[in-house]
Amino acid sequence: MGEASRDKRAALERLQAASRILLTSHASPDGDALGSELGLAELARALGKSATIVNHDPHPSSLAFLPGIEAVEVRSTLPEDFERAFDLAVVLECPDVDRPDLDGLDRLPILNIDHHLANTRYGAVNYVDDEAPAVGEMVLGLADAANVPLTVTMATNLYTALVTDTGDFHYSNATPRAFRAAERLVGAGAIPTAIAEHLHEHVPERVIRLTAEVLSTLEMLAGGRVALCWCDREMLERTGAKSEDTENLINIPRSIEGVRVAVLLKAFKDDGVRVSLRSREEPDVQQVARIFGGGGHKNAAGCTVPGSLPEARRALLEALLPIVESA
Amino acid sequence: MGEASRDKRAALERLQAASRILLTSHASPDGDALGSELGLAELARALGKSATIVNHDPHPSSLAFLPGIEAVEVRSTLPEDFERAFDLAVVLECPDVDRPDLDGLDRLPILNIDHHLANTRYGAVNYVDDEAPAVGEMVLGLADAANVPLTVTMATNLYTALVTDTGDFHYSNATPRAFRAAERLVGAGAIPTAIAEHLHEHVPERVIRLTAEVLSTLEMLAGGRVALCWCDREMLERTGAKSEDTENLINIPRSIEGVRVAVLLKAFKDDGVRVSLRSREEPDVQQVARIFGGGGHKNAAGCTVPGSLPEARRALLEALLPIVESA
Numbered sequence: 186m187g188e189a190s191r192d193k194r195a196a197l198e199r200l201q202a203a204s205r206i207l208l209t210s211h212a213s214p215d216g217d218a219l220g221s222e223l224g225l226a227e228l229a230r231a232l233g234k235s236a237t238i239v240n241h242d243p244h245p246s247s248l249a250f251l252p253g254i255e256a257v258e259v260r261s262t263l264p265e266d267f268e269r270a271f272d273l274a275v276v277l278e279c280p281d282v283d284r285p286d287l288d289g290l291d292r293l294p295i296l297n298i299d300h301h302l303a304n305t306r307y308g309a310v311n312y313v314d315d316e317a318p319a320v321g322e323m324v325l326g327l328a329d330a331a332n333v334p335l336t337v338t339m340a341t342n343l344y345t346a347l348v349t350d351t352g353d354f355h356y357s358n359a360t361p362r363a364f365r366a367a368e369r370l371v372g373a374g375a376i377p378t379a380i381a382e383h384l385h386e387h388v389p390e391r392v393i394r395l396t397a398e399v400l401s402t403l404e405m406l407a408g409g410r411v412a413l414c415w416c417d418r419e420m421l422e423r424t425g426a427k428s429e430d431t432e433n434l435i436n437i438p439r440s441i442e443g444v445r446v447a448v449l450l451k452a453f454k455d456d457g458v459r460v461s462l463r464s465r466e467e468p469d470v471q472q473v474a475r476i477f478g479g480g481g482h483k484n485a486a487g488c489t490v491p492g493s494l495p496e497a498r499r500a501l502l503e504a505l506l507p508i509v510e511s512a
Numbered sequence: 513m514g515e516a517s518r519d520k521r522a523a524l525e526r527l528q529a530a531s532r533i534l535l536t537s538h539a540s541p542d543g544d545a546l547g548s549e550l551g552l553a554e555l556a557r558a559l560g561k562s563a564t565i566v567n568h569d570p571h572p573s574s575l576a577f578l579p580g581i582e583a584v585e586v587r588s589t590l591p592e593d594f595e596r597a598f599d600l601a602v603v604l605e606c607p608d609v610d611r612p613d614l615d616g617l618d619r620l621p622i623l624n625i626d627h628h629l630a631n632t633r634y635g636a637v638n639y640v641d642d643e644a645p646a647v648g649e650m651v652l653g654l655a656d657a658a659n660v661p662l663t664v665t666m667a668t669n670l671y672t673a674l675v676t677d678t679g680d681f682h683y684s685n686a687t688p689r690a691f692r693a694a695e696r697l698v699g700a701g702a703i704p705t706a707i708a709e710h711l712h713e714h715v716p717e718r719v720i721r722l723t724a725e726v727l728s729t730l731e732m733l734a735g736g737r738v739a740l741c742w743c744d745r746e747m748l749e750r751t752g753a754k755s756e757d758t759e760n761l762i763n764i765p766r767s768i769e770g771v772r773v774a775v776l777l778k779a780f781k782d783d784g785v786r787v788s789l790r791s792r793e794e795p796d797v798q799q800v801a802r803i804f805g806g807g808g809h810k811n812a813a814g815c816t817v818p819g820s821l822p823e824a825r826r827a828l829l830e831a832l833l834p835i836v837e838s839a
Contacts, residue, residue, distance in 0.1 A: 354681055364691045369688075371687065378684050393727055394730065442573075
């Protein structure tokens, strides 16, 4: 931790040397991107700096409650005078400098703050700590190092960063360090109940209607080891749902007792069926995805299978079932 | 906290004075009941005592992973010789002495360990701390007071107690103290990812099939402020589900954006329809439940409405909608 602690000091010194700071994070910003941007912007202002957040994409509606989010600028290109308007770009939660999708960003000196192991160290100053549960937790450490007391708004933004990036403390980054940060942030006024309600309890009606339709297609195969569901264009039309609304649905068949592989078939286009595969420990579903030119990793993979829904279903099961039987 | 700390010391002294300890908790034991029983049984054994857990009801299948659970005795009555076999009964997470549903339990001296404000202090020694996030966290405090180091099995049981009783750190008892305990327990070897998987990812297939059917009945009323679903005996028969499987279903309509009141109608019996009501802040759904002789509290209430499903639906909405409109 000596290195991380030296890098933290260097990051703080770089912040203190700047006066007009541009903050950004990856395109399609999530809770850790926005929470750490907003927390750090507040910290920068407490240090007497001006701070402007610019993101390529708007925030998801579940994060609209974050204090200060109304001031985040959403732009597909940086403003014309950005090189004069700012003297430092802080890039948060980005393993490489292309992730913000803002051309020319690297014409400013960059302070890179991230927790991805594969970070390419693209900054003039790099504060990369792959043991940090969330970048929001690193911003908490910067506030401590700067002796800036936590406010309720800072705590709310940083707790949201932490709780979203650890999947409600369900992922492997729910370490003692993550819980220590949570203790601090809740002690400083973040309210877990209120934040959880914002994050989880504003589900659009169309998603519930789509969930009902997709779950009604549930088929159990291979003696209960495979759970298969499907979704087609008519379902989206009937429920008013969008294709992105299917994103987390595969977690429901995956959660069924005894299921080793969950399959979701999405027949939205004419040129084939998009297949998502999830497994628990064994088997390696990437093997199956590769047969159809797809990829992923052992427990989460995807591919596109040509043909109609029944054709794609048959072809996929012909590839998958022998692997499940032998696992 | 002076009082809680004195009571903790008294509890530890009472444990140390015993030699053959019976542990129990409430009927239909949950994660905090079983986790704190198993954690305390291990602590008692580390102190050189014998420890036997007796519960009135079996554990839910989601808790079958708890280390040591196979030794928990499930009995509707205490063994005949229990007064000679044991010299102390420890009753965990029970606001009163009837909750374990084990007749004659109070013929043994009782050590009462609980975190309910309304605890009736029925023990010879009472360690009641209503600021404790879970009884499992109080057992952690007892282990510290006894200088007994945490083992991985103890940490796993106590973390499960904590994470279930705080609703995955979503409830208002997700306090700094709860996160401090989580830090300690994860540091001692509890694995949040593995525990979350056991708790949430062994859903019986019948529950998913029932969920699909119940969600397909979703009706949005009062301009989207009321979400109503229903469930009848035929659905249970078709899906193989039990009436208990409906328990958490109301949380799905409750989570829809804009919904103030969620209603679940359960037509399982001939003499009326069981109604569950949940609200967000306003209105007070207990008001509505009372009209039909039911009860509960402001944001969660229930009642039985006579008649068929359509009749009960109509009567309930006649009472509910004016209250929603004026809230």
